[in-house]
Amino acid sequence: MxxxxxxxxxxxxxxxxxxxxxxxxxxxxxxxxxxxxxxxxxxxxxxxxxxxxxxxxxxxxxxxxxxxxxxxxxxxxxxxxxxxxxxxxLKRLDKILRIDSVDMIAEVQPGVITSELQREAEKIGLFYPPDPASSHISTIGGNVAECAGGLRAVKYGVTKDYVLGLRVVLPTGEIIRTGSETKKGVVGYDLTKLIVGSEGTLALITSILLKLIPKPPYRASILLHFKDKTGAIECALNIIRRKIIPTTLEFMDSLSIRAVKISHPYLFKGEIHSLLLIELDGRRAEVEEDVAKIVDIGKKDGVESIKIARREEDIGHIWEARRGLSHSLYNLRPHKISHDVVVPSSKIKELMHFLETLMD
Ligand SMILES: Cc1cc2nc3c(=O)[nH]c(=O)nc-3n(C[C@H](O)[C@H](O)[C@H](O)COP(=O)(O)OP(=O)(O)OC[C@H]3O[C@@H](n4cnc5c(N)ncnc54)[C@H](O)[C@@H]3O)c2cc1C
The missing domain is CATH 3.30.43.10 (Uridine Diphospho-n-acetylenolpyruvylglucosamine Reductase, domain 2)
Structure with a gap:
């Protein structure tokens, strides 16, 4: 007390x-x-x-x-x-201290809402890729302390890949600075990486130096519906085998689709057993080349229908099902347990098989 x-x-x-x-x-x-x-x-x-x-x-x-x-x-x-x-x-420490377009870094206080930093960076043609689904409500400090991932992790990695340095207050009250402003900061122990993901157990983060990258000029999204249960998984693996690295590669199984259908009946027509949601970004020619390859792979893997979106509003529509997923899965309570599971790509099929045995 x-x-x-x-x-x-x-x-x-x-x-x-x-x-x-x-x-x-x-x-x-x-x-x-x-x-x-x-x-x-x-x-x-x-x-x-x-x-x-x-x-x-x-x-x-x-x-x-x-x-x-x-x-x-x-x-x-x-x-x-x-x-x-x-x-x-950390609510009151909510300032974006600077965004430097030459060094391509941002210095922010921990209470900044992640999507606000993303918006400000994009205004000057820069990009902060980590994008947890909570980016419109969570703080950068929380993202760093949790090493948040997000949908773009397939291509761009997670929060730790963008943290160049920190200012932190230690449990003794001492203030220290870790890391450096340069991309090649290789000297000494990597205290930054130690603190990222430490969930507030080691130090209180008061300022964060983040790496930014040029904003990709073009993007497209693809939605592939499969009647066959395993079609989407095969297709995802074949995309990786063809050395295509999408920004986002999301799979939904029949149970997830059924859950989303309850709240968004207009999103799915007919019987769909699995689907893939894919986003690609980069230069227009490269993105379009990958879109064509993915359509080709999808057809070989028995895709039922394909939607391609290039305009912002169409892209938003394609992703509606995914955005509604977390909430829709509450419909399955109490038979729903949320967990992040991580396996190498080569083990995805095995994982899906294991999950099916759990559902039986
Ligand atoms: C709808 C929804 C979607 C989500 N999607 C994702 C996702 O896609 N990917 C993902 O990885 N996570 C996701 N999350 C989980 C969560 O949003 C993230 O973990 C986020 O990083 C937490 O940020 P926060 O500001 O809310 O932190 P809090 O929940 O307040 O704190 C999280 C941890 O960070 C510590 N902490 C906070 N600020 C500091 C600081 N300044 N210094 C030291 N420690 C600190 C806290 O002590 C705590 O241990 C999601 C959550 C929700 C509700």
């Missing part, structure tokens, strides 16, 4: 308008997308790094637990105060 004198000290650090202890307000910080529930004693909103450092020094002296909080969309419960104590919200 945190004493009232400690609460007073915390108020002196952040101001009484940046801290609360009322039960009804604490409740909002007692759960995230994991649906676990643990009540904090205090929620605090520091406004800068030096305040965070002072909070950490206090926590270290009085031995109370602290939990960094981005937007609370985590599915692993990492932000939840399992031992009571203080939730430190």
């Amino acid at each position: 945190i004493s009232s004198s400690t609460i007073s000290e915390l108020k002196r650090i952040v101001g009484s308008h940046n801290i609360f202890t009322e039960k009804d307000r604490l409740k909002d910080y007692s759960t995230d997308a994991s649906s676990l529930q643990y009540m904090p004693e205090i929620v605090i909103f520091p406004e800068d790094e030096s305040q965070i450092s002072r909070i950490m020094k206090l926590a270290n002296s009085y031995r109370f637990p602290v939990y960094p909080w981005g937007a609370g969309t985590g599915t692993t419960g990492g932000a939840l105060p399992i031992g009571g104590g203080v939730v430190i919200s």
Whole structure:
């Protein structure tokens, strides 16, 4: 239990308008997308790094637990105060400090919403590829602390592939800088990689240096419907065998399709057992060449129908089924368990077979 004198000290650090202890307000910080529930004693909103450092020094002296909080969309419960104590919200550190088009980097505070950075980078022809499906609500700090993936991981990798450096506050309150602004930053231990994905257990991230790349000038999406259960899997493997690297390559099985059909009946006509959703980006000629190859592969693998979208609104329509998937799968509760499973491409068929045995 945190004493009232400690609460007073915390108020002196952040101001009484940046801290609360009322039960009804604490409740909002007692759960995230994991649906676990643990009540904090205090929620605090520091406004800068030096305040965070002072909070950490206090926590270290009085031995109370602290939990960094981005937007609370985590599915692993990492932000939840399992031992009571203080939730430190990074909400007030929400500035994009700079986007440099020569060095192709962005420096951001942790509370920036990911899609906001993506939008700002794209305004000057740059691109921040990691794109978790929560990018419109989750923070960059949370993405870094979770090493978030996302739909574009097939081609562009995950968050850790874009973090060049960090400023962090250690549990002692000490502030350190890791990494460098250059792409070739090879000297010394890689503390950046150690902290990325550490879910707030090692340090509190206060600033993030991110690598950006040129925005791909052209994109196209392809939706392939298969009547045959295994057609989509074969097609996906053949796409990889032909050395095509799509931005996104998503598979939906008959159960997922049935779930989406309940909420989006207009999206599917007839009997579909599996589908592939593919996005390609890059130079127009290269993308169109890959589209033609994928159509060819699909036909050989018994595709039932193919839709190709090149205009933004058509691309949006094609992806509607995928966007609706997470929510639609709630229709299957209580027989639904969400898990990210990772296997090498060569083991996908084996994995699908194993999952089918689980469903029986
Ligand atoms: C609809 C939906 C879709 C999702 N899609 C994806 C997806 O496609 N890919 C994916 O990988 N994840 C996905 N997620 C999970 C989640 O969005 C991500 O894990 C996201 O990175 C969490 O960000 P957040 O700002 O909400 O962090 P929070 O949930 O607040 O915190 C997550 C973890 O980061 C720590 N943390 C937060 N900020 C800091 C900081 N500044 N310093 C140190 N530690 C910190 C917290 O302590 C906690 O351990 C999804 C979640 C939802 C609800």
